[in-house]
Amino acid sequence: MNEIVRKPAMRLWEMQVDDTQAREAAERPEAVHKHDNEVTLRFPALSRNESFARMAAAAFITGLDPTLEELSDLKTAISEAVTNAIIHGYRKGPGEIRMFLATQGMTVYVEVEDYGEGIFDVVKAREPMYTTRPQEERSGMGFSFMEAFMDTLEVISTVGTGTLVRMSKTIRS
Amino acid sequence: MKERHPAQYTVKNRCLYIALLEDLDQHNVDRIRARLDALIDECGSNELVFDFSKVSFMDSSGIGMIMGRYRRLLSRNGIIRAVGVNPSVARIMKYSGLYQILRPEFAEAGMREN
Ligand SMILES: Nc1ncnc2c1ncn2[C@@H]1O[C@H](COP(=O)(O)OP(=O)(O)OP(=O)(O)O)[C@@H](O)[C@H]1O
Ligand SMILES: [Mg+2]
Numbered sequence: 001m002n003e004i005v006r007k008p009a010m011r012l013w014e015m016q017v018d019d020t021q022a023r024e025a026a027e028r029p030e031a032v033h034k035h036d037n038e039v040t041l042r043f044p045a046l047s048r049n050e051s052f053a054r055m056a057a058a059a060f061i062t063g064l065d066p067t068l069e070e071l072s073d074l075k076t077a078i079s080e081a082v083t084n085a086i087i088h089g090y091r092k093g094p095g096e097i098r099m100f101l102a103t104q105g106m107t108v109y110v111e112v113e114d115y116g117e118g119i120f121d122v123v124k125a126r127e128p129m130y131t132t133r134p135q136e137e138r139s140g141m142g143f144s145f146m147e148a149f150m151d152t153l154e155v156i157s158t159v160g161t162g163t164l165v166r167m168s169k170t171i172r173s
Numbered sequence: 174m175k176e177r178h179p180a181q182y183t184v185k186n187r188c189l190y191i192a193l194l195e196d197l198d199q200h201n202v203d204r205i206r207a208r209l210d211a212l213i214d215e216c217g218s219n220e221l222v223f224d225f226s227k228v229s230f231m232d233s234s235g236i237g238m239i240m241g242r243y244r245r246l247l248s249r250n251g252i253i254r255a256v257g258v259n260p261s262v263a264r265i266m267k268y269s270g271l272y273q274i275l276r277p278e279f280a281e282a283g284m285r286e287n
Pocket of ligand 2: 083143
């Protein structure tokens with residue numbers, strides 16, 4: 001005679017919940033990634049990192065198979081944002097730049113942030129040909145390029161705290 | 174690590190030929206500007222030719238540098254030209270108005286139309 005020994009069914013409130021795994025997963029960065037793919041780079045505000053920043057961005061979006069023109073648009077926009085962080089944001093000395101890149105579907109999201117001087121008048125700064133440093137052969141085209149070559153541009157800045165430039169572009173190829 | 178200088182300069186009479194070797198961004202523009210201005214003064218140049226054939230990228234820093242040299246040359250009745258401009262650099266030039274003020278002798282024929 002075979003007697004099937006059954007464990008009594010556990011009641012929910014009796015269960016020993018081991019949530020360490022879940023908690024660890026939540027602490028792992030991938031759990032907080034909100035996009036298909038994303039990367040954050042932090043680097044010192046050195047002009048030689050301008051080419052690194054645009055090449056990293058170009059490499060990051062190759063999977064979306066952008067046209068040469070789209071690639072050059074993104075590189076220009078990133079170069080402008082990073083250069084601004086270096087020469088305006090950290091005009092007075094060294095600092096760190098955070099660059100965030102993400103893709104969601106066919107859209108690329110970019111953030112370039114510095115923790116430097118900030119912009120006194122963002123609306124004015126975004127006007128074409130506006131520069132606070134004409135004596136240094138600046139043409140005031142940086143924000144205009146970002147605006148022209150990306151689909152969206154958002155500039156959030158506080159004097160004394162820093163500047164965050166957010167841009168996006170949908171790859172249509 | 175020693176980075177190579179991003180341009181090569183050749184002087185012929187009073188013409189200064191600048192072969193650009195790297196992307197024209199703030200980093201490289203800073204390194205080119207001083208040496209270029211010293212040469213312009215030294216040779217009394219009244220013609221500058223920028224050869225862009227090895228340049229695949231230029232941003233507003235490059236625009237500023239070329240614009241600045243244009244003004245310098247203008248003040249001594251000189252001229253400034255750009256050759257070997259590729260389509261993406263040409264777009265930046267057009268957008269900034271640089272294309273219109275440079276002598277329209279772009280190396281790649283056919284680009285003048287659009
Ligand atoms: N990250 C930043 N921190 C502080 N100020 C900034 C920053 N980015 C831009 N600005 C301000 O906004 C102005 C306009 O920026 P924009 O990039 O359009 O022109 P520019 O940098 O002056 O010239 P160009 O980009 O043509 O070399 C700058 O002159 C500067 O005063
Ligand atoms: Mg700028």
